[in-house]
Amino acid sequence: MKKKLLFILFSLMISFLAACQNDGNEGDETASADVETTDSSENVNDTGFPIVEEPIELEFFTGKYEPNLDNYEETLVFETYAEETNVNVTFEEVPFASLTERRNLSLAGGDYPDVFYSARIPTADLFSYGQQGVFIPLNDLIEEYAPNIQAFFDKHPDARKGLTMPDGNIYSIPSYYDPSFLPMLIGKPLWINEDWLNELGIEEPTTTDELYEFLTAVKETDLNGNGENDEIPLSATSTGAIRDMVKGAWGLGTRGVNHPYIDIDPETNDLRFLQTDPMYKEMLEYINKLYVEGLIDSDIYTMDDADLNAKGAQGILGANISPNPITVMNQDNFIGLGALEGPHGDNLYSQVKAPLAHVGAFAITDANEHPEATIRWIDYFFGEEGSTFQFMGIEGETYDVAEDGELVFKEEITNNPDGLTMDEALTPYVTWMGGSYPGYVQHKYFKGSESLPSAVETGEKVEPNVPEEIWNRFTYTEEELSFKQSIGSDIETFVNEQEALFISGDKPFSEWDSFVDQVNQMGLEEYLEVEAAAYERYQES
Structure with missing residues (x-):
């Protein structure tokens, strides 16, 4: 009996304690609910600085150009901006080389930052994760809190068109280049060592055959006079960069580079799938010839920007594909080539981006508790003052205004006393080098590689051969996305793998027909039907 009474008393005590604990939890839940329902806009100022009265913390997942410095928040622009705005951003920097994998892992794992910044989110992912609620719609936020972005959309309706998904929502802020700024749309021209051209007595190449002759001469001549056979005829960060640079010589890429397939x-x-076209085969045979004859850098499959720039700085490159050898290699003896004429008379310069260069440059996630402040944070960089600040830094510290009103970087940046390239000298101040940043680029305040006289001259050479129409990226319905992310992705992965094998010589071109048959069997017809439907909507929007 005593044991039974003790058991009853013990049970009553446990029930009482549990009830007390539940009362406390309910109180916590109520308090938590009160916090969650607090209007984050109450802390946000409508205009001016600071953006918020009480400081807030944000975490950005950030694509990083490898040569840039780490800790973006410590650069002049972002440190100053944090002080002015009360918005303290921590940048988790991910090198562009591993960006896609890391971004996909973050999205798939559910551990989201507040913002994906300079993260090159493809249109398909914007829509897919927007539908899932991971990326929040920005339409209303832009209308209420982003007057600069609104004005930008009014001036460039193609940007709004390219950002609007099939559900009518905008999930990202772009990287957009002024359509009149052609050197920016080119990005990375093919540069030729003019000193070596003169030494060899060779005219500037205007055809693919003339380019081959120059590269061969570089390989066979000790042009830097050091007694070693260390000259590299052609270098780039990938064979894909070389492919995109020369494919117009075979009439490929008639709508620019935004649609690589x-x-x-x-x-x-009609719509054409490039990778199975007979002209594509001829182009790959040309690149394969360059590769097997040692005219392409032997490190091409492991190169990144830092590696390329370091080689260029040694003065051993005959040709390279880069933003500008002056700014990234300290080499002022290169000239940019125009369109190359191919074996059938084609001379299209198809290596041109659409002005809407990166659709997914800035996207806010549902983990962000301060979306109003965040959209105000990025809106500043789309206005005149903010754009100048983003790209030039602070007047008197990083740049001056000339008598004619032109913005000019300080000489310690353009002619660094320690021998740093211009890009290297800029790294303590800004982070836009390497591209993919959210922003609005115009020539008057963007003084990077593409603004230099050599780049402008290259743009003038290129202009007559630019495609008449440059496509933005298409948007896709959920059903189309399902195909694109399954069978479509398999096709694209397969043709990329096979392309590398054809170029390296590991797969003979005698197997080309078999390769084409396999692509057809994988579902190429349906692939083109999906693209045709997306293209039709693109034309109608």
């Missing part, structure tokens, strides 16, 4: 066939005016 399709364009319009000028003979039929």
Whole structure:
């Protein structure tokens, strides 16, 4: 009996304690609910600085150009901006080389930052994760808190068009280049060592055959006079960069570079899948010839920007594909090439981006508790004052204003006393080098590689051969996305793998027909149907 009474008393005590604990939890839940329902806009000022009265903390997942310094928050622009705005951003920097993998892991794992910044989010992921609620719609936020972005959309309606998903929502802020700023749309031209051209007595190449002759001469001549055979005829960060630079010589890429697998066939005016076209085979045979004859850098499959720039700084490159050898290699003896004429008379310069260069440059996630302040944070960089600040830094500290009103970087940046390249000298101040940043680029306040006289001259050479129409990226319905992310992705992965094998010589071109048959069997017909439907909507929007 005593044991039974003790058991009853013990049970009553446990029940009482549990009830007390539940009362406390309910109180906590109520308090938590009160916090969650607090309007984050109450802390936000409508205009001016600071953006918020009480400081807030934000975490950005950030794509990083490898040569830039770590800790973006310590650079002049972002440190100053944090002080002015009360918005303290911590940048988790991910090198561009591993960006796609790390971004996909973050999205798949559910551990989201407040913002994906300079993270090159593809349109398909913007829509897919927008539908899931991971990326929040920005339409209303832009209308209420982002007057600069609104004005930008009014001036460039193609940007709004390219950002609007099939559900009518905008999930990102872009990287956008002024359409009149052609050197910016080119990005990375093919540069030729003019001193070596003169020494060899060779004219500036205007055809693919002339380029081959120059590269061969570089390989066979001790042009830097050091008694070693260390000259590299052509270097770039990938064979894909070389492919995109020369494919217009075979009439490929008639709508620019934003769609690497399709364009319009000028003979039929129909959509064309590039990687199985006979002209694509001829182009790959040309690149394969360069590769097997040692005219392409042997490190091409492991190169990154830092590696390329370091080689260029040694003065051993005959040709390279880069933003500008002056700013990234301290080499002022290169000239940019125009369009190269191919074996069938084609001379299209298809290595041109659409002005809407990166759709997914800035996206706010549902983990962000301060979306109003965040959209105000990025809106500043789309106005005149903020754009100048983003790209030039602070007047008197990093740049001056000349008598004619032109903005000019300080000489310690353009002619660094320690021998740093211009990009290297800029790293303590700004982070836009390497691209992919959210922003609005105009020539008057962007003084990077693309603004130098050599780049402007290259743009003038290129202009007559630029495609008449440059496509933005298409948007896709959920059903189309499902195909693109399964069978479509398999096709694209397969053709990329096979392309590398053809270029390296590990797969003979005698197997080309078998390769084409396999692509067809994988579902190429349906792939083109999906692209055709997206293209039709693109034309109608």
